Amino acid sequence: MGRVQAQLALQRGTVTTSGDSRRPGSAGFSEGVGFVSELEGRVSLSIMERLGTGTVLGAEGYVFELERRGYIKAGPFVPEVVLDYPDAVRELHREFLRAGADVMVALTYYAHREKLRDVGREGDLEAMNRAAVRIAREVAAEGGALVAGNVCNTWAYDPDNPATAGTVRAMYAEQLGWAVEEGVDFVISETNDYLGEALIAVEVIRDLGLPAMVTLAPTQPDQTRDGYGYAEACRILAAEGAQVVGLNCDRGPLTMLPLVADIREAVDCAVAVQPVPYRTGAAAPTMETLRSADGERAFPIALDSFTCTRFEMAQFASQARELGVNYVGICCGAGPHHVRAMAEALGREVLASKYSPSMDLHPMFRADVAAKDAAFLHSWTA
Numbered sequence: 001m002g003r004v005q006a007q008l009a010l011q012r013g014t015v016t017t018s019g020d021s022r023r024p025g026s027a028g029f030s031e032g033v034g035f036v037s038e039l040e041g042r043v044s045l046s047i048m049e050r051l052g053t054g055t056v057l058g059a060e061g062y063v064f065e066l067e068r069r070g071y072i073k074a075g076p077f078v079p080e081v082v083l084d085y086p087d088a089v090r091e092l093h094r095e096f097l098r099a100g101a102d103v104m105v106a107l108t109y110y111a112h113r114e115k116l117r118d119v120g121r122e123g124d125l126e127a128m129n130r131a132a133v134r135i136a137r138e139v140a141a142e143g144g145a146l147v148a149g150n151v152c153n154t155w156a157y158d159p160d161n162p163a164t165a166g167t168v169r170a171m172y173a174e175q176l177g178w179a180v181e182e183g184v185d186f187v188i189s190e191t192n193d194y195l196g197e198a199l200i201a202v203e204v205i206r207d208l209g210l211p212a213m214v215t216l217a218p219t220q221p222d223q224t225r226d227g228y229g230y231a232e233a234c235r236i237l238a239a240e241g242a243q244v245v246g247l248n249c250d251r252g253p254l255t256m257l258p259l260v261a262d263i264r265e266a267v268d269c270a271v272a273v274q275p276v277p278y279r280t281g282a283a284a285p286t287m288e289t290l291r292s293a294d295g296e297r298a299f300p301i302a303l304d305s306f307t308c309t310r311f312e313m314a315q316f317a318s319q320a321r322e323l324g325v326n327y328v329g330i331c332c333g334a335g336p337h338h339v340r341a342m343a344e345a346l347g348r349e350v351l352a353s354k355y356s357p358s359m360d361l362h363p364m365f366r367a368d369v370a371a372k373d374a375a376f377l378h379s380w381t382a
Helices: 003-012 033-038 047-053 062-068 086-099 113-118 122-140 163-182 195-207 230-239 253-266 310-323 336-345 351-355
Strands: 103-105 146-152 186-192 212-216 244-248 270-274
Touching (some): 047 146, 086 351, 163 186, 186 195, 195 212, 212 230, 230 253, 310 336, 336 351
């Protein structure tokens, strides 16, 4: 069995110590969508089992990527694409799956009542949430991935107004109620600005009997909007029942990793980190603070020149694993090439590795550059 097939078999629990897990008489494994039919005895490991056996690779950033492809309106960033162009969502899931993602996250980020009301689609709330989970499940089944339900910051929570807690709880309950009925393996509550709002998500997820991965948005220098240091907030989330805690979004690898190191030291549970693939630094620690050369705000739709290369994201994945991070992923701005590079940095060969770069085969970069081309090498190196 090749390394790609071995990885897929491991994801499904079909690895054997000898022999081949293919059906007798099988001509081999197809690289295409139907490859799952070539493996039998699929056993789906839970998120906690997978975390216990090694690093789990996540891939998000669906909203930014689908906006770039012309399927989501920047500004509201509501995932109307789930109902309007479901094949676009299905395709991006497949690209992330081929690149090595272990989890298909249902595209229900900003698919809550508050945001759908903004775009006049509150009546589509249930249909959108159910369809997002169904699409994620369909693609996950093609490659032995897990399915995560998803809730996020609502923009409705106000720690100074106790009534808003009930509003947030109701939004989470309806979204996740539908997700459970459609079938998810665990829930990711992400981009939480407030510990208080994150704790509401933990409560709802816990009541539904599902594992919870809860990550905070590190937009502020060192604490949540309601005044808790990130490590302290993660300790509280873990104590309240979150099985995985950490950070996602807002910061790039350089400014995210130091905060995650503190969290890793502070908690005993699994830790997740999903930065944005943008070059944030001391002068601009978050993507929201990045500015163009003429001082214009880059966030959210002029960030292209700040994008990390695949090599930078591969380095991040290795560094995160060395810190003891259990769930290594990527957030807004992610592309499948980033995910593949991260997977390969973690020692995996994935379906998309078939097309990983081989620059030694480029006519101008190979060892034996033809004489007719060598005469022009100076113009490639000037």
